[in-house]
Amino acid sequence: MRTIxxxxxxxxxxxxxxxxxxxxFDLLRRDLNAASVGIAxxxxxxxxxxxxGGNPAALADKTSRIASLSYVDDPLDLKxxxxxxxxPWREYTVGARLQYYDYGTFDRINATGQxxxxxxxxxxxxxxxxxxxxxxxxxxxxxxxxxxxxxSYSASALTVSGGIQYTPKFISLLRVGADIRNLGVNxxxxxxxxxxxxxxxxxxxxxKLEHLxxxxxxxxxxxxxxxxYLNAGGEFEIAKSFxxxxxxxxxxxxxxxxxxxxSTAGLSAGFGMKYRDYLFxxxxxxxxxxxxxLFLQFSWLPSKR
Numbered sequence: 001m002r003t004i005x006x007x008x009x010x011x012x013x014x015x016x017x018x019x020x021x022x023x024x025f026d027l028l029r030r031d032l033n034a035a036s037v038g039i040a041x042x043x044x045x046x047x048x049x050x051x052x053g054g055n056p057a058a059l060a061d062k063t064s065r066i067a068s069l070s071y072v073d074d075p076l077d078l079k080x081x082x083x084x085x086x087x088p089w090r091e092y093t094v095g096a097r098l099q100y101y102d103y104g105t106f107d108r109i110n111a112t113g114q115x116x117x118x119x120x121x122x123x124x125x126x127x128x129x130x131x132x133x134x135x136x137x138x139x140x141x142x143x144x145x146x147x148x149x150x151x152s153y154s155a156s157a158l159t160v161s162g163g164i165q166y167t168p169k170f171i172s173l174l175r176v177g178a179d180i181r182n183l184g185v186n187x188x189x190x191x192x193x194x195x196x197x198x199x200x201x202x203x204x205x206x207x208k209l210e211h212l213x214x215x216x217x218x219x220x221x222x223x224x225x226x227x228x229y230l231n232a233g234g235e236f237e238i239a240k241s242f243x244x245x246x247x248x249x250x251x252x253x254x255x256x257x258x259x260x261x262x263s264t265a266g267l268s269a270g271f272g273m274k275y276r277d278y279l280f281x282x283x284x285x286x287x288x289x290x291x292x293x294l295f296l297q298f299s300w301l302p303s304k305r
Contacts, residue, residue, distance in 0.1 A: 023195075023225050028125065028182045033297060034070060034297035035281045037268055038271070038283040041054075042247055044202040045165060046217055046235075055202070057179070058138070059129055059140050064302060065085075069298050070296065071296045072296075078101070083097065084096070084097040093130070094130050095128070097127050098124070099126075099127075101122060125144060127145070127159075128144070129141065139162075141161070145187075150190075155189055156187045157184050157195065158185055161179065163179030172210060174205065177203075177219070183197070196225075198224060200224070205218055213237035214234055217232065217247070229249065229251045247267075247268050264288070277302045278298070278299070281295070281296075281297040282294075282297075
């Protein structure tokens, strides 16, 4: 009965999901975790090896502490990253993360073209999460706070994300996942204009093959201001200390320039390499005219004592 209740909690918002128009708080759209980006962010049903930022329900499978630091090399010298920590606590797993996005410095120019100095723009997101396993179901929730600043103007909002993962007993090594992310309300507006949150729904599957160390992933995604699109990827365990990843997102078709031949837009690839209690993840995402992005992530995963 408890499982049915939780399924309703996360299914009803999907039915009511009807927000339209372009949303702000762009940082909330960005996956900054290298392990996830390597599989084209098809992570809603994936029991991630690193910290969180995908489906908060995946936290419930963490059996020891984990700390993670990510850095993203963006086009045009934009800078972004995330700091995360999670650990078991009683029958739960709890965590926290800090994300930032620095859009750089811009020239302030008046209507006549005269330069009047410079200004900056940045986003900061702080969140906490808690997750728990109930037999074959894991459930997680992540409340957060985002602040966005452009020149002397700023906006902020409270957010909440929730997710569920289900491992059916009647299909071996299959996991089903669903989440809804970035529901919330503004706490401060740019002047008098409300900034819409980029709410997202994700539904997906993860299937580990029985006779091959390969996990295949597929998921559908819907932002409040986009059509549905598909992410698919895979993670191949070459050895216990080395993982290869690859994936593709159909949203890449929207990142191609008109009339161009950028057939690689939407593709991503990466690897994970573990040494003792440390894990290094690398990913490269090809985004066509938007510009390619390089992701680096260092994680500390101490052995359970």
